[in-house]
Amino acid sequence: MVKKLLLAATLTAALSAAAVSARQLGTTPHAIVACGATCTSSDVCKRPCFCYGLFNGRTTGVCQPEGPPPGPQYKK
Numbered sequence: 001m002v003k004k005l006l007l008a009a010t011l012t013a014a015l016s017a018a019a020v021s022a023r024q025l026g027t028t029p030h031a032i033v034a035c036g037a038t039c040t041s042s043d044v045c046k047r048p049c050f051c052y053g054l055f056n057g058r059t060t061g062v063c064q065p066e067g068p069p070p071g072p073q074y075k076k
Helices: 002-026
Strands: 038-040 050-052 060-064
């Protein structure tokens, strides 16, 4: 009886570990990128930076604390 219980517990633990491994392999990892480094849309920039430059079809940007500089100011 004890052998059957141990076998069932071992089998349950092995199946649980396999399910967890399969789930971890199926998820996309998110990299934490340092400020000043190149980033993609799936990366997370280290605080206080954000990934800027992901517009107009671009797939990469730069982690920086502030957005791009404003355009030229025209005086009226």
